[in-house]
Amino acid sequence: MMQAVAVPEQVKDVAQWPVISTKNLDLQFQTADGPVQALKDVTLDVTPGDFVSFIGPSGCGKTTLLRCIAGLETPTGGMLSVNGMTAEEARKSRAYGYVFQAAGLYPWRNIGRNIKLPLEIMGFDKSEQDRRMRDVLQLVDLQGFEGKYPWQLSGGMQQRASIARALAFDADILLMDEPFGALDEIVRDHLNEQLLNLWSRTKKTICFVTHSIPEAVYLSTRIVVMSPRPGRITEIIESPLPKDRPLEIRDSAAFIEIAHRVREGLRAGHGDV
Amino acid sequence: MTDAAQTAVPIIRGAALRRFGGGVYPILAVLIALIAVWYLAAAWMNSTWTMDQAARAGTSPGFSEILADTMSQDRPKLPAPHQVAAEFYDLVFNKPVTSKRSLVWHAWVTLSATLVGFGIGTVLGIVLALGIVHNRAMDLSVMPWAIASQTIPILAIAPMIIVVLNSIGITGLLPKAVISAYLSFFPVVVGMVSGLRSPDAMQMDLLRTYNASRAEILWKLRFPASVPYLFASLKVGIAAALVGAVVGELPVQQGGLGARLLGGSYYGQTVQMWAALFMAAILAAVLVLIVTRIEAGLLKRMGLRQ
Structure with a gap:
């Protein structure tokens, strides 16, 4: 159990080329009410085979960040590379499935x-x-x-x-924007299990936007906690859970501990509300 | 097993009857009411002429005589339904279809112009809609003109179109088809613009993630999504095309239902006019029905209808 925990850390240290890399990423939308800072100072590296979840309240920019990575939005500042290319080039080379x-x-x-x-x-x-x-x-x-x-x-x-x-x-990358958000709990559990299974078989890199804490903890190797106004990353939590995760793992102490950390992170980022 | 079959049959029959009765009886009731009103109106309107004739001849006819006369005048103000039906039957079935007296021949003259005009109007409408959706300048400029074109009374512009086209040597079917097209392109433009724009932002984003070209977006998403919109427009468009063809036939007395209508009014042949009117109505109903059938078949083949 503890060995499995260490593996993702080591893999990252072996200087793997990050598939997705952002540095001080900014995105400002011009609206009728003036500019809105959708993303501020987002710095993140996603390594091959990662399952990264973006979690945060609505308006925290998690979907916007995913759309930037997909080349569907253009950041107004900072650096962003996908497969070593710009997001636009990556989109044109069909680097990801959305x-x-x-x-x-x-x-x-x-x-x-x-x-x-x-x-x-x-x-x-x-x-x-x-x-x-x-x-x-x-x-x-x-x-x-x-x-x-x-x-x-x-x-x-x-x-x-x-x-x-x-x-x-x-494509090597799978970008998922709250794919199970509209489904009921039972179906969602089943699909989460299937998705993990699929991920371990296909070895894809997955970025997954969600607002469900159990979903994020259950699926991810890393959980990116975000907060709104302006949308930014408040915490990145490395999951110590093993790669092989039966649904029952959600009752384990380790699972509950991470879920608690995510909740704390969300609360900290939401202090002003 | 037999029990189930026995109970099942009456239920199905009941449902079928309900559906049958639900559709036919109200229509029948309305039809009978209309015919009754029509007869009353015919008796009332035509009685003036009967009374005048009687006064001139110095006789005073009884009620039943007046009533009988109002139903059988040569040039009634309002012909009775049975007169129109008899005239219609006579002109459709008792005349060779190639004869200029045959209503079938006149209907064919109108129909051919309608179909050509409808074809031109549909193609024009789709092309304009494509331009509006894909070109910002056309988006801003075409629609106001298209709307303006429909505010001009067709009766005013139809003779001008005929005269202008005649002066450059275009006569016969084409000027009428142009008027048909003028009326039928508009619903197609409006419907197709809505249809081509009906895919939501997510659908468009999905194709962007595939780096699809504009042509691919058009063929794989916009066109299929616009089919239900197109057919709603085509139903309006084909009826408008028929009106256009009839109006186009008014100034030129070269056959067609429009010519029959105007000719009838010149010579007070009200029975002939009503027969032509009914032929036009039947034609419109059949054309719309055909479009509806094609729509149902196509949507079913596309999996859009269950």
Whole structure:
């Protein structure tokens, strides 16, 4: 148990190239009411194979940070690199798969063709599209559902399909923006377990935005606690939990201890409220 | 097993009857009421002429004689329903369809202009919508003109279009089709702009994460998302196209339902006018029905309808 704890620390020290690196990142939105500081002085390195959760109250910029990493927002200051490139270049080289809060499947495409959507755009040939579609459906445990339309699937299954779509082109990074936020507790637990399983099998680097403390603690190797006005990182917590995590781990003393630290961190950052 | 089947049958039958009755009986009731009102109005409006005739001849007809006369005048102010029905039947079934007396021939003249105009209007509408969605200058400039174009009374502009096109040698079907297109492009523009813009920010972001090109965004997201909007517009557009074709036929007496309407009014042939009017209504209903059917089939194939 304790050995497993030490591993991520060592790996990081062996000077692994950070997949995602931000330094003093700033983002100011110009609004009708004047400028709003969405992100301030965000400095963070994400190493390969990390599972990093961003947690904080709404308005803390966790989604904005994820969108910056995805090249969907442009920071107004600081440095940001993804796979050694700018976020824009990384987006253009299709370095990541992005999972949104809503599954966002096209109602006019069946599940199989929804998953092939990025593959079509990226120019994979037909047989490769079919192969990859079947592979990722297997990964999210939806094999045999390719002919179904989104409305025939439950919310949890739709979100799994959208994860499969993000995995289909096999990018090394998976960016997830509160993917299970709209699902009920039971489905969420099940999907969390599946996601961990998927992460350990695919060795992806995952950035995961959430506002659920148990979810963040259960999934992450590192938990980034953020606070609002301006959005900034207040604490980065390295999880001592082993990589192999059954759901029951949430009742262990170690789990409760980290959850407590996260809660404290959130409270500290929220002192003014 | 048989028990279940026996109980199931009446339930299904009941539901089918309810659905059948629920649709047909109210429509039937309204139709009967309309025909009754029509007969009353015909008797009332046409009685003036009957009384005048009687006064001139120095006779004083009884109520039943007056009533019988109002139902069978040659040029009634308002023809009775059965007169219109008889005229309609005669002009549709008893005349060779190639004859200029056949209502089918006139309907075909109008229909051909309608369809050509509808086609032009639809293509024009989609092209303008694409421009509005993709080009900021067009976004700001086209819509006000499109709206302005629809505020001009079509009856005022139709003869001008015909005259202008005639003067450059374009006659026949095309000027009428242009008027049809003029009326039918507008709903298509409005519907398609809404449809092409219907994908939400998240859908657009998703395609940005794939670094999709504008053309790919158009083909894979905007176009499929706009199909339900397009069909709602097409239903309005095809009815407008028919009105356009009929209006286009008024100034040129070269056949078509519009020509029949105006010709009938010149010669006081009210029965003929009403028959043409009904033909136009039937035509419009059939055209809208066809569009609805195509819509249902397409949406089902796209998986948008269950």
